[in-house]
Amino acid sequence: MIFLKGIIYLILGIISFFSILSDHDKSSETDQYEEIINDYLGIDDGSSTDDYTEADAGSSEYGYTEADSGSSDYEYTDYDDDFDDKYYFYNAHHGSADTPDGTTVVVTIFADDKDYAWDPDSDLDNATKSDVNQYLIVAADYLESVVANYGKTANFITDFETYPDLKYTASFDQQMTKTDDVDYPAWEYIDDNIDMEAIKTKYNADNVIFFMVFNTDEKNSAVTCTRNWYEGMEYPYEIVYLYNFDYDCINGPAVYAHEMLHAFGAPDLYTEDEFYRIDSTVISYVDRYLPNEIMYTCTDLDSYEYTYDRVTNEVTDLTAYYVGLTDHSEVYDEFCLSGNEHFDE
Numbered sequence: 001m002i003f004l005k006g007i008i009y010l011i012l013g014i015i016s017f018f019s020i021l022s023d024h025d026k027s028s029e030t031d032q033y034e035e036i037i038n039d040y041l042g043i044d045d046g047s048s049t050d051d052y053t054e055a056d057a058g059s060s061e062y063g064y065t066e067a068d069s070g071s072s073d074y075e076y077t078d079y080d081d082d083f084d085d086k087y088y089f090y091n092a093h094h095g096s097a098d099t100p101d102g103t104t105v106v107v108t109i110f111a112d113d114k115d116y117a118w119d120p121d122s123d124l125d126n127a128t129k130s131d132v133n134q135y136l137i138v139a140a141d142y143l144e145s146v147v148a149n150y151g152k153t154a155n156f157i158t159d160f161e162t163y164p165d166l167k168y169t170a171s172f173d174q175q176m177t178k179t180d181d182v183d184y185p186a187w188e189y190i191d192d193n194i195d196m197e198a199i200k201t202k203y204n205a206d207n208v209i210f211f212m213v214f215n216t217d218e219k220n221s222a223v224t225c226t227r228n229w230y231e232g233m234e235y236p237y238e239i240v241y242l243y244n245f246d247y248d249c250i251n252g253p254a255v256y257a258h259e260m261l262h263a264f265g266a267p268d269l270y271t272e273d274e275f276y277r278i279d280s281t282v283i284s285y286v287d288r289y290l291p292n293e294i295m296y297t298c299t300d301l302d303s304y305e306y307t308y309d310r311v312t313n314e315v316t317d318l319t320a321y322y323v324g325l326t327d328h329s330e331v332y333d334e335f336c337l338s339g340n341e342h343f344d345e
């Protein structure tokens with residue numbers, strides 16, 4: 001029996017190894033593609049630039065992997081190459097965040113990398129951390145009201161000043177602002193240091209989203225993005241890489257909410273994405289008819305700037321459908337879109 005299990009894990013390991021290889025190639029292609037499109041469209045929503053790379057482009061990956069999670073909602077997955085006894089059950093169709101209907105815990109990790117660090121003795125850095133906490137609260141309140149609009153109930157627990165066990169520090173000896181190859185060190189840090197199942201139990205949570213926050217400055221060229229779930233992902237952890245300062249400004253609550261919506265399954269609506277069948281026609285439609293949609297822009301349309309005390313952008317039915325809040329979107333049907341992880345097509 002033990003021998004048989006070993007063989008099964010070996011086969012799963014080989015399949016996931018080749019899935020990683022094929023994903024990597026495809027995501028590089030997607031990155032190039034997105035860069036060209038962004039250049040062409042001159043799109044600027046504050047949450048993306050030409051540097052927008054692997055982590056968010058990964059949203060395209062998940063339709064391409066060959067892993068088949070089968071008909072079961074739960075998959076028995078081995079994360080460790082040495083086939084030790086550390087196995088996890090998780091919802092194989094969603095990763096650590098499913099739909100915002102329910103309780104969501106945000107775990108914030110203040111991370112140092114080769115270029116940027118947090119100084120615990122710096123008043124400025126500590127003020128920035130407090131701002132992050134405040135923006136998370138504003139984003140959470142906003143998402144709770146969005147969910148209520150669909151007749152459902154969301155409870156976000158994000159406040160790491162009230163709940164210090166939701167705050168972590170990490171240090172990486174590589175550049176984490178180069179978005180290539182950040183997922184594995186980030187996942188491994190979480191796997192080694194944070195007991196997600198214990199957090200879910202303690203807070204009676206349905207979802208956990210990890211915010212890895214970097215103390216970047218104006219020299220940073222990486223852009224905030226989310227490692228959202230894709231089929232065959234080796235760890236369940238969905239991570240927002242929050243570069244506090246990117247794209248010439250400090251990210252505000254709308255960006256935080258936008259990134260959390262990625263974790264729940266929403267795609268960007270400002271850039272083409274083959275997997276979701278979002279093409280230039282869809283983007284033109286969104287630009288014309290849904291110009292304040294939060295997956296299209298995080299900028300306040302009146303001031304053309306970020307707001308920091310509230311979110312003025314909207315979650316339209318299209319995004320609500322992608323995150324499982326409604327079972328229907330006319331735009332989705334009209335354009336024959338794809339990739340909703342909450343409803344079978």
Ligand SMILES: [Zn+2]
Nearest residue numbers: 047056262268
């Ligand atoms: Zn995005």
